[in-house]
Amino acid sequence: MRFDVEVRVMPRATLLDPQGQAVEHALQALGFERVSGVRVGRALTLQLERADAGRAEADARAMCQRLLANPVTEDFTLSVRATS
Amino acid sequence: MRFDVEVRVMPRATLLDPQGQAVEHALQALGFERVSGVRVGRALTLQLERADAGRAEADARAMCQRLLANPVTEDFTLSVRATS
Known part of the structure; x- marks a missing residue:
């Protein structure tokens, strides 16, 4: 099956964001x-082929934990949907 | 009223993304x-105070059209929700 993956990586709420x-x-x-x-x-968006x-x-x-996000300074959210 | 705004700015599908x-x-x-x-x-996330x-x-x-996205090379999507 083919999946559309959407990733959002944001600086942690407690950190300054210049x-x-x-x-x-x-x-x-x-x-x-x-505005505040x-x-x-x-x-990031990508496609994955998985069972x-x-x-x-x-x-x-x-992927987020190993490459896409810095675990010390960033949080990530994921959305995974079967490709329509 | 206070609103949470989420913006996603992506390179246009027809453009290379090195x-x-x-x-x-x-x-x-x-x-x-x-993976493909x-x-x-x-x-981007931000808060807005609007009527x-x-x-x-x-x-x-x-904001997206004037600053946050490059209209020639990027597309944006918006989500605006009243702050809970």
Whole structure:
């Protein structure tokens, strides 16, 4: 079976995010007011060929833990769906 | 009202994504087989204070068009929800 995987990797809530602060200031400079808490992370999409959804999700999680996210500074969320 | 905004900015499907290709090769080098179509983009989260959901979504879209996404090379998707 073929699966679409979406991964979001964000800086941990307790850590400073200088890139997010820069974007927040830029938005305010453009006139967007009452904007707060801007955080910038990475979004990844990929396709996986696996026997079933459980295996696809387990492998996607392993990819995040081993390569896609930094376990010390980042959190990730996963979405795995069979390709329509 | 307060809204949580999630933005995903991805390279257009028709464009090469060298960063995605590098990640795909790295995943294969780590032993993850049958992985394809890796694309790497940005994920942003922010909070907005707006009168209603329509206004929040319109402003979030304007932020993407004016700053957060490159209209020539990137597509964005938006999610706007009232803060629980």
